[in-house]
Amino acid sequence: MKGMAKDGNASGKSAGSNPQWTVPSIPIDSTELRVNLEQIRQKTGNSGDIIIREFTIGGSEEELQAAIIYVDGIVNNTTINQFVMEVLLNVMLSNEQRTLNDLVQVITDKIVPIGGLKTLVQWDELYDALLWGQTILLIDGSKEALAIATSGGEVRAIDEPGTDTSIRGSREGFVESLTTNISMVRRRIRNPNLWLESMTLGQVTHTRIGIMYINGIADDSIVEEAKRRLRKIKLDSILESGYIEKMIEDQSFTPFPTVLPTERPDTVAANLLEGKIAIMVDGTPFMLIIPAVFNQFFQITEDSYHRYDISVALRLLRIVMFIISMIGPSFYIAATTFHQEMIPTQLVISLVSQLEATPFTAFVEALLMEVIFEILREAGVRMPKAIGSAVSIVGALVIGQAAVQAGLVSTAMVIVVSLTAISSLATPVFSIAVSARLLRFLLMISAATFGFFGMILTLIMIIAHMCSLRSFGVPYMAPYSPMMHVKNSQIHAPLPIWMRHLVPKLMKKPTTEQVGDQDGT
Amino acid sequence: MARLCLSIVMIALLTGCWDSRELTDIGFVVAMAIDKGEKKNIRVTVQIVNPINVSSSQGGGSPMPLPPTTYSAEGNNVFDATRVLSQKLSRQLHYGHAIVLLVGEDLATTQGIKKLFDGIERDSEFRPSATMVIARGTTGEEIIKQRTSLDNSPAIKIKKMVAETEKAFGENIDEKIYQVIQAIVSSGKEPTITGIQLDSTNKEDKLMANGIATFKDGKLMRWLDGNESRGFLWVLGRVNSTLLTMDWNGQPHTIGIENIRTKSSFHSSFDKSGKPIIEVKIGADANIGEVDVPIDVTNPRLFLQIERLYMQAVHDEAVATIKLMQQQKSDIFGFGEVVHRDHPKQWRTLKRDWNDVTFPTIEVKVKVEAYLRNTGLRNRTIMESIDNS
Numbered sequence: 001m002k003g004m005a006k007d008g009n010a011s012g013k014s015a016g017s018n019p020q021w022t023v024p025s026i027p028i029d030s031t032e033l034r035v036n037l038e039q040i041r042q043k044t045g046n047s048g049d050i051i052i053r054e055f056t057i058g059g060s061e062e063e064l065q066a067a068i069i070y071v072d073g074i075v076n077n078t079t080i081n082q083f084v085m086e087v088l089l090n091v092m093l094s095n096e097q098r099t100l101n102d103l104v105q106v107i108t109d110k111i112v113p114i115g116g117l118k119t120l121v122q123w124d125e126l127y128d129a130l131l132w133g134q135t136i137l138l139i140d141g142s143k144e145a146l147a148i149a150t151s152g153g154e155v156r157a158i159d160e161p162g163t164d165t166s167i168r169g170s171r172e173g174f175v176e177s178l179t180t181n182i183s184m185v186r187r188r189i190r191n192p193n194l195w196l197e198s199m200t201l202g203q204v205t206h207t208r209i210g211i212m213y214i215n216g217i218a219d220d221s222i223v224e225e226a227k228r229r230l231r232k233i234k235l236d237s238i239l240e241s242g243y244i245e246k247m248i249e250d251q252s253f254t255p256f257p258t259v260l261p262t263e264r265p266d267t268v269a270a271n272l273l274e275g276k277i278a279i280m281v282d283g284t285p286f287m288l289i290i291p292a293v294f295n296q297f298f299q300i301t302e303d304s305y306h307r308y309d310i311s312v313a314l315r316l317l318r319i320v321m322f323i324i325s326m327i328g329p330s331f332y333i334a335a336t337t338f339h340q341e342m343i344p345t346q347l348v349i350s351l352v353s354q355l356e357a358t359p360f361t362a363f364v365e366a367l368l369m370e371v372i373f374e375i376l377r378e379a380g381v382r383m384p385k386a387i388g389s390a391v392s393i394v395g396a397l398v399i400g401q402a403a404v405q406a407g408l409v410s411t412a413m414v415i416v417v418s419l420t421a422i423s424s425l426a427t428p429v430f431s432i433a434v435s436a437r438l439l440r441f442l443l444m445i446s447a448a449t450f451g452f453f454g455m456i457l458t459l460i461m462i463i464a465h466m467c468s469l470r471s472f473g474v475p476y477m478a479p480y481s482p483m484m485h486v487k488n489s490q491i492h493a494p495l496p497i498w499m500r501h502l503v504p505k506l507m508k509k510p511t512t513e514q515v516g517d518q519d520g521t
Numbered sequence: 522m523a524r525l526c527l528s529i530v531m532i533a534l535l536t537g538c539w540d541s542r543e544l545t546d547i548g549f550v551v552a553m554a555i556d557k558g559e560k561k562n563i564r565v566t567v568q569i570v571n572p573i574n575v576s577s578s579q580g581g582g583s584p585m586p587l588p589p590t591t592y593s594a595e596g597n598n599v600f601d602a603t604r605v606l607s608q609k610l611s612r613q614l615h616y617g618h619a620i621v622l623l624v625g626e627d628l629a630t631t632q633g634i635k636k637l638f639d640g641i642e643r644d645s646e647f648r649p650s651a652t653m654v655i656a657r658g659t660t661g662e663e664i665i666k667q668r669t670s671l672d673n674s675p676a677i678k679i680k681k682m683v684a685e686t687e688k689a690f691g692e693n694i695d696e697k698i699y700q701v702i703q704a705i706v707s708s709g710k711e712p713t714i715t716g717i718q719l720d721s722t723n724k725e726d727k728l729m730a731n732g733i734a735t736f737k738d739g740k741l742m743r744w745l746d747g748n749e750s751r752g753f754l755w756v757l758g759r760v761n762s763t764l765l766t767m768d769w770n771g772q773p774h775t776i777g778i779e780n781i782r783t784k785s786s787f788h789s790s791f792d793k794s795g796k797p798i799i800e801v802k803i804g805a806d807a808n809i810g811e812v813d814v815p816i817d818v819t820n821p822r823l824f825l826q827i828e829r830l831y832m833q834a835v836h837d838e839a840v841a842t843i844k845l846m847q848q849q850k851s852d853i854f855g856f857g858e859v860v861h862r863d864h865p866k867q868w869r870t871l872k873r874d875w876n877d878v879t880f881p882t883i884e885v886k887v888k889v890e891a892y893l894r895n896t897g898l899r900n901r902t903i904m905e906s907i908d909n910s
Binding site for chain 1: 540541542543544545547549551570572573615617618620646648673677
């Protein structure tokens, strides 16, 4: 596969070598319950939420010492009480059973009425299971431990997504629980070909990662490449999918995102059906979709839900908004300080009369207003919700009529900055809006130094850079550069649903005749 | 990498911004008038946008319009005079928004307009698409100092007025600077420019467009007025809306025909003696605008009769102007250019004496093809209704 500029590999600090952080992969060597429990207590530092409950398994004369260990809060207490404790306390073991070496096997086979049971012999497996919310059963005289699937505990309920909101379509948004998220996608694509691969990343955090794709539709080489890059990640911690995003990108030093984050299960499903791959990280509602080309950041799943004509118009509008949010202020600066003849006469007359009262040059004025807006925006995101109205009141003063009346800025500049801000906020995918946000300042500087000439030079640089980007080997500007004939794709415009085949062929061709691939080319 | 960054910074800091100008450091010239100077050759007057005037009119508007802000200077030529202007101004003049160029009648008659345009066209700022007018019977300076009531400034008024009156009245011509320059440069066409004069009957807003100035050898020669100028526009096919009143059965001016659009084409050929013949085809569409005699315009016979009358009227006006200009020995129609295009070889010998010898004697055939398209919202005339009742 071409264009793998950089592989996701280890960088920065790694605690992997520090024995303190990892549990050595050694077998449970003691048969004595007391010894084993002591080791667990020591390893977990007697943490209060690690619950160790010792009891005896019922029987006749000789009572069998046993203990269950679980982490409070990430287990389902009802399950433990009803199906583990109650069962084990009430069971009557015969003497033969009790003396058997494979006692654990007997418990698995005949006693505990729970689906997920697993016999563990290694310490690292034991801790892993414990910390994933399983209940560990240790029995005196046995080197084997039993992990009982009792995961549970409080998670956030499924809610409307905070970003990626839509008018029509599913109201579900992903939550922080990986299993819930997977189930949400699974519910939308009920097909055995929807494959999920799991891995655990993060030396310290042991975060679970899921890679989802539809076998047969997704390009195998991209799937392999994604897995390869994920496996190479050696990080201590993965707290959000952003960690993964940065490690698996083809090119890190770029303002443009090459991975598409989303909070919507229907977006993930739609992309999976187009042959994309979704990477999910436990603990965050943001899933990553790869590969992601530039065009894709302006398509939203809702386009397919609305009528065709309005969807086409809206998609064009989004691209226009992106351009405005990038070049709005710089266009104003270049036109007013270098190319006055390009402004219509009536407009230039009214501009002159406005600017007569303002002290700053166009560039300083634009920079000032843009920085003020960025401050407002940041304040709007970070502030406690209770004082939200304060920011909007004050914000209207600093970017608004009051600033004009104070003679600080011109009305025209307020309009330009507001238009830019609205366009930026209306760009559907946040990560692409952010890239325009930074480039805006670069363009403003070049417009203030060289006018339109400088703006064009900078835009040429930006476009050349975008053409050099790749997302998992797919050119970022595809299908425009390189020009690709994309048959039946909705990448240019959302096609009416009856004109689509299931699989667009942007991401290289599917290997064999696939679901919905009608002409098999 | 550091070296690269440094060089980028240096590009921006050392060479950048050299021609950047803030809007507030610029005086926007909206109209320029060129007149005969008293001490020196040329007197240039510029009208500059006064931001304070504009803003005061925005905030509610003063009842009496302020006089436009103008500055004058004299120099040996146009460029020289504009340089002198900077002595009187706090701002750099910017000609990118000059929409009107005025030339005083005096200057146009005595010195001619030939020498005025080189500097204007050479300058990258001045727009060749600015409207060109002649200050009729006065100086250009006088015109652009006038107050206007509907529009912000004389410049805007003149630009709009000339364009509008060509469309709606058909007796003025909206010529841009580049068209005038083309005509001056061409050997087979003479320039024509609309006149702007002071209308003393209107105290508040004196500017009015009147007549078309014709030139010979770059000097103003004769004004075409009324039907003469319309005759000129018929030949050019540039009449849009205009009204012709015609007689009906001896009753004068009883039928008004409203023209909608016109187009014309020229063809040239040679007669046996080798003299050029120009054929002018005029196609016109018109509506019946007003009928003040009791006739039934739905009657096809009468309708066609009116149409024929109309054709004749257009034909007469066009021929009259052509005859007039042949007497004046100035080919404002561009017949010479047609000969040039159609017969470039013969043109080489013809062009030397075109205006003085050949043009006045050539035969010009005018063919008019006019159609009445519409009778308006009425079929029967009001007069007819009155008579019948």
